[in-house]
Amino acid sequence: MIEKTDAVYIHIPFCNYICSYCDFCKVFYNKEYVNRYLEVLDKEIKSKYKGECITSLYIGGGTPSSLSLCELEKLFSILKIFKLSKDCEITIEANPDSLSLDKIKLLKKYDINRVSLGVETINSKLQDVLERRTSKDSVISCINNLKEEGITNINVDLIYAIKGETIEDLKEDLTFLLSLDVPHISTYSLIIEDNTKLKIKGIKNIDKSIDRDMYDMISSILKNNNYIHYEISNFSKEGYQSKHNLKYWNNCEYYGFGVGASGYIDNIRYTNTRSITNYINGKTILDKEIVTIKDKMFYEVMLNLRTNKGIDKEIFKYKYKTNIDDIFNYKELVNSNILEEDNRYLRVCEDYFYVLDEIICKIMVK
Ligand code: SF4
Incomplete structure (x- = not known):
């Protein structure tokens, strides 16, 4: 059975702050590390990419928008190696606070056509728990800027089931997200993972029955507002399903580049090291599993x-x-x-x- 690989994931691990729930592969933004990281990323891509036509490219993190304009430009030049199909979906994850108008213009220049914004919650009590600070105004202004620059394929992430959250709090977050009029919403029930600040503080997951009520409420409110519940945690307007994530759910093969990234090529699932020091020193792959x-x-x-x-x-x-x-x-x-x-x-x-x-x-x- 021969299937061609046509999806690419790129991991940019840098963040301007570290959220209390985060167990993604991330480090504090550090200019010197970014430069060295991009050099190694370039080498990794050149050593593995076999020239296939790519229909979906996803730049995730971390917070890719924490990179400076210059660094983003360097990243996008590295990514020029990929042969992209005409209708290639090119997504970048971003934080509304670090995605300035200049950066949005740069995204446009490099044909990035989808932006996934980490909003999570705009409730200040819940933001305290998550140790995130994103104001309503910065989300609104970021989305307006994106739309004005012609990037309308936007996802916003929502986190719910946060300690202390009520059904009313969740309703307010949903009302705000709906007011943004974006075509895609991803929702995540907060899970307290090992080695996170929340776990260390002894915070527990919310009661299962409340979690279930919240899940059902999200689904019903979003569906009543013409979003299709097309995947357990994902909702989109007609025609705006995430092409990239559908590659995963359709069990397709894909490249994964960068620290902590995983990939699936030629019946092998591989995971790169989560240690940025090892990665920068060229010890890229941590684990391989042959898929029978x-x-x-x-x-x-x-x-x-x-x-x-x-x-x-x-x-x-x-x-x-x-x-x-x-x-x-x-x-x-x-x-x-x-x-x-x-x-x-x-x-x-x-x-x-x-x-x-x-x-x-x-x-x-x-
Ligand atoms: S949740 Fe996102 S922004 Fe927060 S630390 Fe993790 S990767 Fe960075």
């Missing part, structure tokens, strides 16, 4: 079921030369109305999105 056909089919099921479209049984058959029901035992879940099946697709009923992990555990290999 069995693993691949399991990833396919696990990832496809995250989306409202579900598993395309014809594509499954085309890729693996076998019917999905010859491999997986799932009919009982269909009979219990947990999964929906028609001639072409197998998907999770939306009411069960919230407990997807439990459902996946019940889909047994025959």
